[in-house]
Amino acid sequence: MKKVLILSASARLGGNSDTLCDSFAKGAREAGHQVEKIRLAEKNIHFCLGCGVCNTTHSCVQEDDMADILDKMVQADVLVFATPVYFYAMNGQMKTLIDRTVPRYQEIANKDVYYIITAADTDKEIMDKVINSFRGFTLDCLPNARERGIIYGLGAWQMGDIQQTGAIQEAYDMGKAV
Numbered sequence: 001m002k003k004v005l006i007l008s009a010s011a012r013l014g015g016n017s018d019t020l021c022d023s024f025a026k027g028a029r030e031a032g033h034q035v036e037k038i039r040l041a042e043k044n045i046h047f048c049l050g051c052g053v054c055n056t057t058h059s060c061v062q063e064d065d066m067a068d069i070l071d072k073m074v075q076a077d078v079l080v081f082a083t084p085v086y087f088y089a090m091n092g093q094m095k096t097l098i099d100r101t102v103p104r105y106q107e108i109a110n111k112d113v114y115y116i117i118t119a120a121d122t123d124k125e126i127m128d129k130v131i132n133s134f135r136g137f138t139l140d141c142l143p144n145a146r147e148r149g150i151i152y153g154l155g156a157w158q159m160g161d162i163q164q165t166g167a168i169q170e171a172y173d174m175g176k177a178v
Helices: 016-030 066-075 092-099 124-141 167-176
Strands: 003-008 034-039 078-086 112-119 146-154
Touching: 003 016, 003 066, 016 034, 016 078, 016 112, 016 146, 016 167, 034 066, 078 092, 078 124, 112 124, 112 167, 124 146, 146 167
Parallel strands: 003 034, 003 078, 078 112, 112 146
Antiparallel strands: none
16 A cells, blocks of 8 residues: 555636646556645645755745645655646746755655646646646655656636546556555
8 A cells, every 4th residue: 555645736627737636646546546636725835935944954934734744645655746837837836846845855755756747738748847846846846756647638728628538447457556
């Protein structure tokens, strides 16, 4: 059994990327894994101050929900990063989370990593800009991270549009294969 942590940056409960997270979670649970989904919109996560204190203390001076999330990221075996795409980039909630991992990012080691993105655009090649941003964090900064899968929920503009794509089944299958 693996510990799967899904980090959902969807601002909308039941939004397109959040729906894909739920489908991934269902598959992973059915495969016998322990799954937790954190909705970043429901957490109090401040922007990084760039003060540098955490470089020596490995603890952030800010008191918010990030310390608990970092503990969960360190303890997880599998990390799933899910974001809607805003102007061809991950949304601000996801970027803020990534920036705030600085105190302990070296401890977020040996993880299997999945990415879920949703966008109105249907051009997968353009969406790889977002994936490359994730890779800059996960593959270049986290020790021994292994990319295991990408779910492109494209052509999803309005809430619920994702239901008309094959991404729901793909997310379930990928979760089941964890």
